[in-house]
Amino acid sequence: MSWFVRKDKGIQTPTELKREAPDGLWYQCPNCKKAMQTREHKLNAYTCIHCNYHEKVGSEAYFSILFDDNDFVELDATMISGDPLNFVDTKAYPDRIRATIAKTGLRDAVRTAYGPMNGEIVTMAVMDFSFIGGSMGSVVGEKIARAIDQAIKNRTPFLMISRSGGARMMEAGFSLMQMAKTSAKLALLSNEKLPYVSLLTDPTTGGVTASYAMLGDFNIAEPEALIGFAGPRVIRETIGKDLPKGFQSAEFVLEHGFLDFIVDRKDLKDRLSTLFSMLK
Numbered sequence: 001m002s003w004f005v006r007k008d009k010g011i012q013t014p015t016e017l018k019r020e021a022p023d024g025l026w027y028q029c030p031n032c033k034k035a036m037q038t039r040e041h042k043l044n045a046y047t048c049i050h051c052n053y054h055e056k057v058g059s060e061a062y063f064s065i066l067f068d069d070n071d072f073v074e075l076d077a078t079m080i081s082g083d084p085l086n087f088v089d090t091k092a093y094p095d096r097i098r099a100t101i102a103k104t105g106l107r108d109a110v111r112t113a114y115g116p117m118n119g120e121i122v123t124m125a126v127m128d129f130s131f132i133g134g135s136m137g138s139v140v141g142e143k144i145a146r147a148i149d150q151a152i153k154n155r156t157p158f159l160m161i162s163r164s165g166g167a168r169m170m171e172a173g174f175s176l177m178q179m180a181k182t183s184a185k186l187a188l189l190s191n192e193k194l195p196y197v198s199l200l201t202d203p204t205t206g207g208v209t210a211s212y213a214m215l216g217d218f219n220i221a222e223p224e225a226l227i228g229f230a231g232p233r234v235i236r237e238t239i240g241k242d243l244p245k246g247f248q249s250a251e252f253v254l255e256h257g258f259l260d261f262i263v264d265r266k267d268l269k270d271r272l273s274t275l276f277s278m279l280k
C-alpha cells in the first residue's frame with residue numbers, strides 16, 4: 001500500500017520549495033477572541049463572522065468595499081502638510097509627519113476619490129485614524145474642500161467617512177479654521193441640490209463631530225461606534241453631573257435623535273446606493 005508506506009527513500013526538498021503557512025493568514029477578533037481566516041474576514045467587509053465586531057479600517061478598505069471593482073480616481077494624492085506654527089512637542093511637527101508617512105504609507109489623515117458605486121459615480125472622502133489619530137489639520141480640510149468642489153463639478157453625491165480624534169493640535173487655530181471651511185463648502189454642495197451622506201465610524205469626536213461629520217443630509221453610523229465631542233471626564237467636570245452609561249455610543253446617539261440610522265458595514269454599499277438614488 002504505497003499510499004501509506006513511503007516507497008522513495010531519502011527525499012530531499014530544497015528549503016525554497018517547502019510550503020509554509022504565510023504570515024497573516026489568520027485574524028483574531030479583538031472582541032470575541034475567536035479566529036477566522038484573513039480572507040474570510042476581508043470578504044465579510046472586515047467584520048467578525050462570529051460576533052459582528054467592526055474592525056477599525058481606513059481608506060484602502062472602504063475604497064475596496066464601496067467602489068465597483070476597486071475602480072477610482074484619487075484626488076490630491078500627493079498633498080502633504082506644512083508647519084505653519086513651527087510646532088515642537090516631543091518632536092518637531094515636520095519630523096512627526098515624515099515618520100508617520102514612512103510608517104503608514106499615507107500622506108495625511110484623509111484620502112479623497114471618485115468612482116462608480118453600483119454603477120453611479122460617487123465622490124468620497126475617507127479618514128485614516130492611523131495617521132496621527134485621524135486628526136484634522138489643514139491638509140484634511142483642504143482635501144475635503146476640494147473633493148466637494150469635484151462633486152459639484154461632476155454633479156455627483158458626496159460621501160464622508162469620518163474616524164477621528166478631532167482637530168490636530170500641532171496646527172492649533174489653522175486646524176479649527178478647517179471646520180468653517182468644510183462647512184461652507186458643504187453649504188455650496190447643498191445649494192447645488194447634491195446629496196451629502198456622512199458616515200460616522202469608531203471613533204468620531206472633537207472638531208470633526210462639530211463640523212462636517214454632523215452636517216449630512218443623512219448622518220449615519222457603524223454599530224457601536226464611539227461618537228462624541230469631548231471626552232466623558234471633560235463633560236463631567238464642565239456640567240458637574242454624572243453621565244448615563246454608554247452615552248457616546250452610536251446606539252445611544254441614534255435613540256436621542258442625532259443619527260438617522262446605523263448600518264452594518266456589509267450592507268453599507270447597497271444602503272448608500274438606495275439613499276443616493278432616493279435623494280437624486
Ligand SMILES: [Zn+2]
Nearest residue numbers: 029032048051
Ligand atoms: Zn468577534
